[in-house]
Amino acid sequence: MKFPGTNCDEDVRHVLVDVFGLEAEIVWYKEFAVKQWDAVILPGGFSYGDWLRAGAIAARTHAVEELAEARYLGIPLLGICNGFQILVEVGLLPGALLYNDSGRFVCRWIRTVVERPRGPWLALARDGQELDMPIAHAEGRYYIDEESYNSLLLNAPVLRYLNGFNPNGSVHDIAGVGTEDGVVFGLMPHPERASEELLAPKMFSPGGRVIFESISYSLKRGW
Amino acid sequence: MPLSPEEINEIRRVLGREPTVEELAMFEAQWSEHCSYKSSRILLRLLPAESRYVVVGPGRDAPAVKLFKDFVVVFKIESHNHPSAVDPYDGAATGIGGIVRDILTLGAKPVALLDMLYMGEPVDPHANWLIRGIVKGISDYGNRIGVPTVAGDTWFDASFNTQPLVNVACVGVAPLNNIVLGSPRPGDLIVIMGNATGKDGLLGSSFASKPLAEDTDKEIGAVQVGDPLTEKLLIDSLQILVSKGLVKYIKDLGGGGLTTAISETCADHGLGAVIELDKMHTRQKLVPLELLVSESQERMLIVVEPSRLREVEEVLTSYDMPYSVIGYFTEDGLIRIFYKGAKVAEVPAKELARPRAVRRASHPPAEALKGLKPVYSLPQEPSYIESLVKLLSSPNIASKRWVYEQYDHEVGVRSVIKPGLGDAAVLRLLDGSLRGFAVKGDANPRYTSIDPFHGAANSVAECFRNLVAVGSKPIAIVDELNAGNPEKPDHFWYFEMMLKGVAWMAEELGLPVVGGKVSFYNEDYRGRQVKPTTTIVGVGRVQDVSKAMTMDLKEEGSAIAVVGVTYPELGGTEYLYRLFGLEEGEIPRPRPSSELRNAMFILKAVGMNMLNAVHDVGVGGLAVALAEMAILGNMGIEVSVDRIYARGVQRIDEILFSETQARYVVEVKSARVEEFKKLARRLGVHISIIGNVLDKPVFTISKGSKYILSADLSLLRDSYNSLERVIEGGV
Amino acid sequence: MSAHLVEVIITNKSGVRDPEGETIHKHLILKKGYSMVMGVRTGKYLLMTVSASSAEEAIRVVKEVCEKLRIYNPIVHDIEVRLHT
Amino acid sequence: MSAHLVEVIITNKSGVRDPEGETIHKHLILKKGYSMVMGVRTGKYLLMTVSASSAEEAIRVVKEVCEKLRIYNPIVHDIEVRLHT
Ligand SMILES: Nc1ncnc2c1ncn2[C@@H]1O[C@H](COP(=O)(O)OP(=O)(O)O)[C@@H](O)[C@H]1O
Numbered sequence A: 001m002k003f004p005g006t007n008c009d010e011d012v013r014h015v016l017v018d019v020f021g022l023e024a025e026i027v028w029y030k031e032f033a034v035k036q037w038d039a040v041i042l043p044g045g046f047s048y049g050d051w052l053r054a055g056a057i058a059a060r061t062h063a064v065e066e067l068a069e070a071r072y073l074g075i076p077l078l079g080i081c082n083g084f085q086i087l088v089e090v091g092l093l094p095g096a097l098l099y100n101d102s103g104r105f106v107c108r109w110i111r112t113v114v115e116r117p118r119g120p121w122l123a124l125a126r127d128g129q130e131l132d133m134p135i136a137h138a139e140g141r142y143y144i145d146e147e148s149y150n151s152l153l154l155n156a157p158v159l160r161y162l163n164g165f166n167p168n169g170s171v172h173d174i175a176g177v178g179t180e181d182g183v184v185f186g187l188m189p190h191p192e193r194a195s196e197e198l199l200a201p202k203m204f205s206p207g208g209r210v211i212f213e214s215i216s217y218s219l220k221r222g223w
Numbered sequence B: 001m002p003l004s005p006e007e008i009n010e011i012r013r014v015l016g017r018e019p020t021v022e023e024l025a026m027f028e029a030q031w032s033e034h035c036s037y038k039s040s041r042i043l044l045r046l047l048p049a050e051s052r053y054v055v056v057g058p059g060r061d062a063p064a065v066k067l068f069k070d071f072v073v074v075f076k077i078e079s080h081n082h083p084s085a086v087d088p089y090d091g092a093a094t095g096i097g098g099i100v101r102d103i104l105t106l107g108a109k110p111v112a113l114l115d116m117l118y119m120g121e122p123v124d125p126h127a128n129w130l131i132r133g134i135v136k137g138i139s140d141y142g143n144r145i146g147v148p149t150v151a152g153d154t155w156f157d158a159s160f161n162t163q164p165l166v167n168v169a170c171v172g173v174a175p176l177n178n179i180v181l182g183s184p185r186p187g188d189l190i191v192i193m194g195n196a197t198g199k200d201g202l203l204g205s206s207f208a209s210k211p212l213a214e215d216t217d218k219e220i221g222a223v224q225v226g227d228p229l230t231e232k233l234l235i236d237s238l239q240i241l242v243s244k245g246l247v248k249y250i251k252d253l254g255g256g257g258l259t260t261a262i263s264e265t266c267a268d269h270g271l272g273a274v275i276e277l278d279k280m281h282t283r284q285k286l287v288p289l290e291l292l293v294s295e296s297q298e299r300m301l302i303v304v305e306p307s308r309l310r311e312v313e314e315v316l317t318s319y320d321m322p323y324s325v326i327g328y329f330t331e332d333g334l335i336r337i338f339y340k341g342a343k344v345a346e347v348p349a350k351e352l353a354r355p356r357a358v359r360r361a362s363h364p365p366a367e368a369l370k371g372l373k374p375v376y377s378l379p380q381e382p383s384y385i386e387s388l389v390k391l392l393s394s395p396n397i398a399s400k401r402w403v404y405e406q407y408d409h410e411v412g413v414r415s416v417i418k419p420g421l422g423d424a425a426v427l428r429l430l431d432g433s434l435r436g437f438a439v440k441g442d443a444n445p446r447y448t449s450i451d452p453f454h455g456a457a458n459s460v461a462e463c464f465r466n467l468v469a470v471g472s473k474p475i476a477i478v479d480e481l482n483a484g485n486p487e488k489p490d491h492f493w494y495f496e497m498m499l500k501g502v503a504w505m506a507e508e509l510g511l512p513v514v515g516g517k518v519s520f521y522n523e524d525y526r527g528r529q530v531k532p533t534t535t536i537v538g539v540g541r542v543q544d545v546s547k548a549m550t551m552d553l554k555e556e557g558s559a560i561a562v563v564g565v566t567y568p569e570l571g572g573t574e575y576l577y578r579l580f581g582l583e584e585g586e587i588p589r590p591r592p593s594s595e596l597r598n599a600m601f602i603l604k605a606v607g608m609n610m611l612n613a614v615h616d617v618g619v620g621g622l623a624v625a626l627a628e629m630a631i632l633g634n635m636g637i638e639v640s641v642d643r644i645y646a647r648g649v650q651r652i653d654e655i656l657f658s659e660t661q662a663r664y665v666v667e668v669k670s671a672r673v674e675e676f677k678k679l680a681r682r683l684g685v686h687i688s689i690i691g692n693v694l695d696k697p698v699f700t701i702s703k704g705s706k707y708i709l710s711a712d713l714s715l716l717r718d719s720y721n722s723l724e725r726v727i728e729g730g731v
Numbered sequence C, D: 001m002s003a004h005l006v007e008v009i010i011t012n013k014s015g016v017r018d019p020e021g022e023t024i025h026k027h028l029i030l031k032k033g034y035s036m037v038m039g040v041r042t043g044k045y046l047l048m049t050v051s052a053s054s055a056e057e058a059i060r061v062v063k064e065v066c067e068k069l070r071i072y073n074p075i076v077h078d079i080e081v082r083l084h085t
């Protein structure tokens, strides 16, 4: 799903189509209709310039409001970076994403670890598997109050920055969170930038692959 | 800059009558230095611009060069020095916006940005504020439009404390058959798309064509706020219009606004135009004069055949892109401007677009002699470790991570070699092949201020070497000449010498200068010029991006070799400045034939897969190059100075810190050393195998049987990573 | 109907950190010796021009806009809506 | 000495564009039908706690801090410094 200012749409399509052989299309938000799709990805970028708050304006569009229906139908939803910010803003995922601790945009490779993988996006990931990916964001500091954390995330799939890799001050080192069934998942790192060996710097490996392999596997098995 | 009395007479002659106020404003905007190149045009003809790869040379908004037989790169450089001095955040941001729109004019897809920043010292509070603002401006704009900022150059010097140089470049790619090379024809429609025109940016070009006013507060009209969201929509909707073949010709509205866009398009194609100003979509009520010269950002002019207008409108509407159809082209070469039915201007396009060139007086100031002064009596050599640590922590050498991590350098999934690890960035085309290109920008303000001719030549050579070091074949460059006041002969001399230096070296290296930009009046309100600076951005061809080279050491036991001869050339070096406070002396000599020979050798060795790492030797000399390779690879080294091939040196610091050109340091796979030597002999290249890579974190240099420098890698790394501390904690 | 200027101020809730404010305070203000400044909080400011029959009505509209369109995020933000004077 | 709360509001000067405000207005507020909102301008908000002998003194200090430390850019921005009530 593409909004004014989305800029990772072509990257995600490249990875889905050219790297993993799936069928995928970029859909302009005005033309989006839930029922046509087996799975929906909200890619990264700066929808509406990140103005007001990252994801805040896109979250109020008709297209995103329709996603509540996708949720109802059990259609897998993935939000990457700005897509994650949108899912959080519209309330499909818990918490909030605040300005980085450093006050600056930051783009670098980091290492994360998966906990309680489950659902279509993490079907093939192992519990405790380490995933390397780059981040690139200014508003990625995940925030959730303790009570919600305990009630919503202790049993849900989460992605955490490995010790020493938290780039933004997120609470509990959270890099990504899902619904308890894992059908909706959102993360700040960019799996599409970490799906080809060629793009991974020497000390890192392309950790985003498992997400696309998982959705491919899940869809083929008729998710 | 207001028109001179001679220019006003010239206008009367052209029109055969008194000009209207609108006509005067049009001439003033178009004949400004920024738009017309009147002071530089004659000299710019010295630059070699031809090669068999050039598809579109200088003259259009951006040049196009064949990267492969079916693919072109479109790239261009731009400065936003004056706006960035008064409003660093928006000034730098709108610089990015402007350069991207140049690339859009050929219908190419922008895939990379570069920023070459020459700024004040981080410890100076005002300079520090400028530094943060400039980098944040580039970050916020570049990131939002989804074009990765993949490379650049950063330099800090007190002469830029109040007037920084903000040079930005953009690279676009397109299949050869897709670029928009058509010509407008009489009857074709003129459509303006993008932001509504407003009072913002009235006469920005004339602002850039004069010195900074002491009271910059009055320059409010020159303050422009970037709107990256609209820019992104421009990029996206133009890609669609181009892919559907709906536009014949594209031009950006930059300096000089509508006037420049119309007059240049008409003049280039022998056409005239009829424009109805009241059709323009505007942000507020504007008088005709304002509509003609406003430089509101994020606007483009497209030329559409009447029969395709409806399809164009559909695309623009679906992208929420405001537009207006404001007129059409005619055959007669006259630009006629109407406002609510009344004619407000009628001007011949050719004469408006091309004012008479001015020959400026030029002579060297006495200060220029400092570049001829040999460095013959230096104090005793300080300790080598102290020198190395001081150099690595010099903001000019230290890692620029604080800068480039603020930029999204990965969006587009093309960035194979990202900032920090290679001498140039390497991007793939993403067309299903492994083909790609390398790109880098370079300057050395100290060299060009001491010796503008040789300094500028060295900028070309350094850019060339950086492209070679990653394993690419350089194919073309663009240049940005940042100079002082052209009306002052001793400022203009620097400009003239820099330009001649670029022309000479480009010719020698066989690199066409396919485009460029000139920025004058880079002086503070007291009339002191900043260090005159020549920035070069070059593009190289990469056949297989998976074989591109980085500079980090990789394998224990492999050999370290220096390629090229070292001369005692300490004049103008970072060493001389950081250790002794001197900025003088003969700067390192440009050595074009060695550059060519050594580059050929490196490219062969890379092609034969002999090397693990390549790094060119630049600012800081050999010792710094070695340290960077060790720090980035997190591996130690053990080398000896005895074996370094050098001529005429008397002191060890001349070996370690000389910035002699045409040199590289390489890591040779241990099993390939003999082949490597043989290749060097065959190509007549001087190489010296000087030591080995270790797997423990120590950095040692010996002479004879003695260590002359031995350090823990962590100490060197700490110095190399000091820039963030200096900028964030410096105030 | 007349035009009213209504201010909206969005700040982080007291439990939610404000690194920007901390940085301005610590790295800029205190470093320059202004120790009488004891703390800095940052926020976002919006000024809306509203056509309404009265000031109260204008404020009511803005409050509604803020709630319904999530101009602020109640999970992390406090909001203040008031007439500009 | 007592603690005073001083507000600083930094907005673009009236001649200078504000794409953020324009976007919020056009793509959020008008799209959701609140056409009585005629315009939105955005700005930055700072709330400083200042220890000073009087409110006037606190305001003077904050004004000085904003000027001297370039908290805003006088070429682009308007600034308003006032007591928080
Ligand atoms: N302003 C900048 N923006 C982006 N990247 C930068 C900038 N300055 C330096 N870099 C990157 O940092 C690395 C080192 O740059 P530099 O010191 O200029 O190398 P060299 O000495 O080989 O020219 C390169 O990858 C370069 O592209």
Ligand SMILES: [Mg+2]
Binding pocket: B423, B466, B615, B616, B617, B618
């Ligand atoms: Mg280099």
